[in-house]
Amino acid sequence: MEEQFEYSEKVMDHFRNPRNVGQIKDADGTGRVGNPVCGDLMEIQIKVENNILKDVKFKTFGCGSAIATSSMITEMAIGKTLEEALKITRGEVAAELGGLPLIKMHCSNLAADALHAAIKDYMSKKEEKAKLEAEKYDFDVIVVGGGPGGLTTGILCAYRGLKTAIFEASSWGGILSWLCPDKMIENFPGLCEKSTCSDLVNSWMNEAKKLKVEMKKERVNEITPDRKVIAESGEYRGKILVLATGSSPATGGIKGEEKFSKDEKGVYYYVRNPQNFQGKRVVIVGGGNSAADAALSLADTADLITIACRSDELKVAPNKIERLKAIDKVKVLYNTEVVEISGTDKVEKVIMKDLKEDELIQQVVDSVVLAVGLIPNTEIFKKLGLEMDDRGYLKTDKTQKTNIDGIYAVGDIASDLALVVVAVANGATVAHNAYVELRKPYWK
Structure with a gap:
């Protein structure tokens, strides 16, 4: 290093043992600067993850001060956000080294300028990439x-x-x-x-x-x-x-179900229009809110509504239970499973099984609504x-x-x-x- 100048121990250490020398494979950004007066040339490369500088490396051709400032700024920048790194000033680089001779302050200028150039290069590439990427898409969502x-x-x-x-x-x-x-x-x-x-x-x-x-x-x-x-x-x-x-709506897997589930033959999976059930005898298969809703929606049109529930209670909101109890034409058969739906051209009857007594029950009906879940x-x-x-x-x-x-x-x-x-x-x-x-x- 030049003998006519006095340097701090920190400057000498970074000159003799420079940190983070070299190149980064597939660098995200590169900054190159030079001083035509003294001939110093400096290159800094960066790797960015989630807006954080994960790696910074440099190559410098020039005096000892140029090498020391390059080494110093890499240590200062690693781990900082891009915004924080852009705020590193030339004076801060020199101060971290314990000062530089006035005639060598341009070296700290080069280090800060090279880092800032690398970050701006990264941001420019990112913006261009985002622009090209956006052109590939018709919508954000x-x-x-x-x-x-x-x-x-x-x-x-x-x-x-x-x-x-x-x-x-x-x-x-x-x-x-x-x-x-x-x-x-x-x-x-x-x-x-x-x-x-x-x-x-x-x-x-x-x-x-x-x-x-x-x-x-x-x-x-x-x-x-x-x-x-x-x-x-x-x-x-x-x-x-x-x-x-x-x-x-889920299907019930009941014998005869598929035969009558099309062309208005009497098997339905939901009540779209209650008027279509005017004056009919309806069996609703299910024990949850869907079954209760179906029964309530048919209260003004159907003649008789039977809910066939496999368990010993309806799993229904309490207020719906009370509303169902208040409708005389609604009857709930607990522990009851519909095992077959039969008829000639349309639904005419259902066969149900009393799960407690293990007995079969026949009931004449006009329609079956399967409310067995989704x-x-x-x-x-x-x-x-x-x-x-x-x-x-x-x-x-x-x-x-x-x-x-x-x-x-x-x-x-x-x-x-x-x-x-x-x-x-x-x-x-x-x-x-x-x-x-x-x-x-x-x-x-």
Whole structure:
């Protein structure tokens, strides 16, 4: 080192034992600077993970001061955020070394300038990459399914400024529209007994349109792991894909069920229009809220309603039990299983088994409503490689994310607690996390 200058011990140490010398394979950013007066040349490379400088290396051609400042700044920068590293000044580099002769201060200038140049190079590349990546996608978020969970997800994503599309093959509102459009909302805090299911769906639809969510009424035929949706009108890609395909009524596996389940022959899986049961004798198979809802909806139209319940009690909200008891035409047969549905062209009778007495009972009926639960609509996802439990529900973490990166699931396909309020909460969770993942807000 030049003998005419006095250097601190720290400068001498970094000159004789420079830290972090070399190059970084596949560096995220490179900064090169030089001083034409003294001929010093300096190159700094950086590796970035989650906005943190994980590695910094340098190559310097020049005097001992240039080597010492380069070595020093790498130690100062490693572990800092990019924003913190950009604030490292030339004076701070010199101060960390115990000072530099005034004539050598340009060396500290080079070190800080090279680091800042490397960070700016990284940011420029990241911005360009993001721009190119964005051109590959049609939407920030694509939601497959327009039920409570899907509509909520779409609305809240659009509210956060994310370009969003929702695909729905059948009825907007899902189960609320095709199963119980006229039912009063009972288990949604703030809306109980204030609006019908169709009122709620219409409110969601209006909000989605105001926020410019693209509402696509078409079937999705295939989904790929890279978040491509192949629909009837073409192929679409989303940065994030949300699955919200809901559930369908489960079948009962009863002898004769399939024969009479089509063409209005007497077997139904839900009560869409109570007027179709005017004056009829109806057996409802099930022991939960769905069975109770079906019975209550038929109270003004059917002549006789029999609920066949396999257990010794109905697993129903207490207020519904009281309402059922107040209807004379409703009869509940406990510990009873429907084993056969028969008739010529239409349903004419059912054979039931008393599970306690082990006896068969015949009853003349006009219609059978099977309210034996819901099954998740996840068949389309089996080729996708999504993890499911043994009942067909998609496995998700606390953010509703599946095992495939960028794919989330909400509502009845991700929870056996088939409640509107649960699907809505799932949608809010996904919208929040989609925004965080795509926009990287300052507070995360």
